[in-house]
Every structure is written in C-alpha cells, then in structure tokens.
Amino acid sequence: MKGTKDFPQCGFSNTVVQILKLLNVPFETLNILENEFLRQALKEYSNWPTFPQLYIDGEFFGGCDITVEAYKSGELQELLEKTMCS
Known part of the structure; x- marks a missing residue:
C-alpha cells in the first residue's frame, strides 16, 4: 500500500485499512513508496x-x-474467517 496502516498515504489505501480494522483482523502493511x-x-x-x-x-x-465490493457483500468477512480458522 501507499503508506502504512498507521499512516495511509492515499485514500484507497486508507479505505482498505479501515475495512480490515472494521473486520477486526490482524494485518501487516508494506509501504511501496519506500x-x-x-x-x-x-x-x-x-x-x-x-x-x-x-x-x-x-x-x-x-x-x-x-x-470494497467483497466487504459489502460479506464475502471478505467469510473468507477471512475461514482463513483465520485454518
């Protein structure tokens, strides 16, 4: 992503960070700008x-x-739950 999860440096990166935080899943980021x-x-x-x-x-x-679309449909949450339980 552009930036980090603590300091996203574009709106799209911020959107994905906010979705993952709403789903309360652990995640890491790499700042490709570096x-x-x-x-x-x-x-x-x-x-x-x-x-x-x-x-x-x-x-x-x-x-x-x-x-965003997968979050809205619930698909992302289902996939993350399956992945975390594996």
Whole structure:
C-alpha cells in the first residue's frame, strides 16, 4: 500500500485499512513508496497495476475496488474467517 496502516498515504489505501480494522483482523502493511523495486515487482507478481493490493493467506485478493465490493457483500468477512480458522 501507499503508506502504512498507521499512516495511509492515499485514500484507497486508507479505505482498505479501515475495512480490515472494521473486520477486526490482524494485518501487516508494506509501504511501496519506500522501495521502487518492490513497487514494480508487486505489480508484475500480481498482474495488478495499482495499489493497495490485498493478499490473504499469501494469495492476491484484489485492489481497493474489489475489497470494497467483497466487504459489502460479506464475502471478505467469510473468507477471512475461514482463513483465520485454518
């Protein structure tokens, strides 16, 4: 993401942080603004051009738009609950 969970540096990153906090799940962040190599590598790895990028249990889930829709539908909460119980 751009920034950290304590100091998001764009609105999309802040949105994802707020959703994860609402769901009360533990999560970590990487500030891609601090490392251009990491920023480019993650875009290639995920085949996703924008940030933030949400990974759940090591698998790419999506960006802010997908996270918001999955949160609204309840899909994100279900997936996170399954992952945390595994």
